[in-house]
Amino acid sequence: MLIARVxxxxxxxxxxxxxxxxxxxxxRQTDHTGKPIGKPYVAVDLVDAGVGDLVLTGHGSAARQTHITKDTPVDAVVNAVIDHLEVDGEIVFRKT
Amino acid sequence: MLIARVxxxxxxxxxxxxxxxxxxxxxRQTDHTGKPIGKPYVAVDLVDAGVGDLVLTGHGSAARQTHITKDTPVDAVVNAVIDHLEVDGEIVFRKT
Amino acid sequence: MLIARVxxxxxxxxxxxxxxxxxxxxxRQTDHTGKPIGKPYVAVDLVDAGVGDLVLTGHGSAARQTHITKDTPVDAVVNAVIDHLEVDGEIVFRKT
Amino acid sequence: MLIARVxxxxxxxxxxxxxxxxxxxxxRQTDHTGKPIGKPYVAVDLVDAGVGDLVLTGHGSAARQTHITKDTPVDAVVNAVIDHLEVDGEIVFRKT
Amino acid sequence: MLIARVxxxxxxxxxxxxxxxxxxxxxRQTDHTGKPIGKPYVAVDLVDAGVGDLVLTGHGSAARQTHITKDTPVDAVVNAVIDHLEVDGEIVFRKT
Incomplete structure (x- = not known):
């Protein structure tokens, strides 16, 4: 999954x-601190995420492994809201 | 899905x-304001889109989740025409 | 699908x-005028294309939606020979 | 699979x-010596890997070929811990 | 498939x-003359290839269309050893 900012x-x-x-x-995909990098893409929301949230997105056929998206032409879903990111033993992001 | 300009x-x-x-x-994929970036690709039209339209395209096996494209060697479809894009609370694109 | 030059x-x-x-x-993938850009890849020919032809290639599981490639470890096929490309109302490529 | 550092x-x-x-x-994907390059991604751990480990990650539908991830919207798994990498006849990485 | 050097x-x-x-x-993926470009990846060997060989690799679900890799979390296989590459009518690579 990708780490992304809504x-x-x-x-x-x-x-x-x-x-x-x-x-x-x-x-938009982010780096490991939550800073957006790269091009935007559109994902179907599964977790009631909002603008500003840091999320995980699943891509490809993974995006259709849910009741909502099964058999639909969807290739990306927001499947988790990130609570915190810990990198090399330090908390680099925490949801506020 | 990708945001793309036909x-x-x-x-x-x-x-x-x-x-x-x-x-x-x-x-061609666009940035979050509708400006084309990156290389062109070809997608089967599902929504009667036209040149100039901003659309969403589905990729990979997602592209075959329709009656038209089922079991065909197609890997990209135009599955929506974008009405507007709202980024950080502002309307950055609206279909005219 | 990608626009590609054989x-x-x-x-x-x-x-x-x-x-x-x-x-x-x-x-090799091309831009929207047929000029090669990017790295080469190998695709199974389905349409009797030849060197110099501009073609469409299907990727991923799309490449196995044919009698020839079904259940084979193939991830790219040439599935069409391009006759012409029309961009912004102008013919930018026509097969000779 | 990609060579990656947790x-x-x-x-x-x-x-x-x-x-x-x-x-x-x-x-993060690494080069052939284990040095991180490129953007981070998130993978489900199948092998009890830890921070600092060099691992192999499987992507796309490959990530759902396990009891844990079957039918889930997951597109990446850590499926092996790398013991050593041998490139052009030389050991360039060995797990310590 | 990608042209790659083991x-x-x-x-x-x-x-x-x-x-x-x-x-x-x-x-490592190569250009059309067999020169390595890009990042390394790991593929399951199906054809008894060795270091130095130029090969074709299949990616994604294509990698599981074999008895060895069926239902395994594998996303890349070496499915052919390249004998020669002919580009624009000239032999640019021949296996020695």
């Missing part, structure tokens, strides 16, 4: 009915 | 019969 | 019997 | 029950 | 029994 939300005319009922979060 | 269309001699009947859109 | 062919001692009977084309 | 651990509020019981290791 | 081997404490019995080759 930076926003997109409203879109989605073909698939089940996807239509979900929140589509705009995420 | 920049064109390709006509190709496709082996697979079902794919042959579809629109093959040339897309 | 730049050559490889002869290899392949373990899988069915793959052994196929043409293994060396491809 | 650099830390994340505690996260995970939706999926089975994933909730696992260790989520923060990894 | 640069070494790794010995690792692998959880999966079937994977444990295989050779884990360290590979």
């Amino acid at each position: 930076i926003g939300e997109t409203i879109a005319t989605v073909k698939n009915e089940r996807v239509r009922g979900t929140k589509l979060l705009i995420c | 920049i064109g269309e390709t006509i190709a001699t496709v082996k697979n019969e079902r794919v042959r009947g579809t629109k093959l859109l040339i897309c | 730049i050559g062919e490889t002869i290899a001692t392949v373990k899988n019997e069915r793959v052994r009977g196929t043409k293994l084309l060396i491809c | 650099i830390g651990e994340t505690i996260a509020t995970v939706k999926n029950e089975r994933v909730r019981g696992t260790k989520l290791l923060i990894c | 640069i070494g081997e790794t010995i690792a404490t692998v959880k999966n029994e079937r994977v444990r019995g295989t050779k884990l080759l360290i590979c």
Whole structure:
């Protein structure tokens, strides 16, 4: 999974009915301290995450291993809200 | 899913019969404001998108979770037209 | 799918019997005008493409959605020969 | 699989029950000598690895070929602890 | 598939029994002349390849389409030894 920051939300005319009922979060991968790096992508929210949250996102077929996304053309989900990151024995991020 | 701009269309001699009947859109991933970045790719259109539209594209096996693309050698679909993008509480893109 | 230029062919001692009977084309992804960019990769030919052709290649599990490649350790196929590319309303490539 | 260094651990509020019981290791891909390069990612620990270990990580649907991760939205696992790396006939890394 | 040079081997404490019995080759993707570029990765050997060989590697679910790797958390295999590469009508590599 990738460590990502939720930076926003997109409203879109989605073909698939089940996807239509979900929140589509705009995420950006971060480094190990939670600092955004790289290009944005959109993931279906499974955990009621919000803008600013640090999350884990699952990609590829992993994204369809849930009741909401099964058999839908979805390739990314937010599957966890990160509470804290510990790197080399130090807490480098803690959810406030 | 990726946020992408539809920049064109390709006509190709496709082996697979079902794919042959579809629109093959040339897309480029964008940043979170809709500005194209990165290399182009081709996705099967599911939502009657047109050149200039900002869309979401699904990749990998996600692209075959539809009646049109099931069991075809397709790895990318346009599965939504983006209405607007909201980043950090501001509308950064709105479909005109 | 990726837009790619066929730049050559490889002869290899392949373990899988069915793959052994196929043409293994060396491809390079191109930009939207057909100019090669990026690293080469090898795709199983499904459409009798030749060196110099501009093609579409399907990747990942998409590459096994054909009678030839089903259940084989293949992750890329040439699934279409591009006739022309139209970008922003202009023909930027046409097969000669 | 990628050669990766375990650099830390994340505690996260995970939706999926089975994933909730696992260790989520923060990894960074390394070069062939074990030196970290590239962005971090999070993988489910299958081999009781610890911070500092050099490991192999499996990605994509490979990550769900275990009893722990089957049918979960997981796309990366630590599936081996590296004992040594031999490159061009020389031992370039040995676990201490 | 990627064109890759086998640069070494790794010995690792692998959880999966079937994977444990295989050779884990360290590979680096090459350009179209066989010159290594990019980061190393580890692939299960299916063709008795050795250090220095130029090979084709299959990635993702393709890597599990063999008796050895079926249902294992493996995402890369060496599935062919390259005999020669012909680019733009010239032999640019021939196995010695």
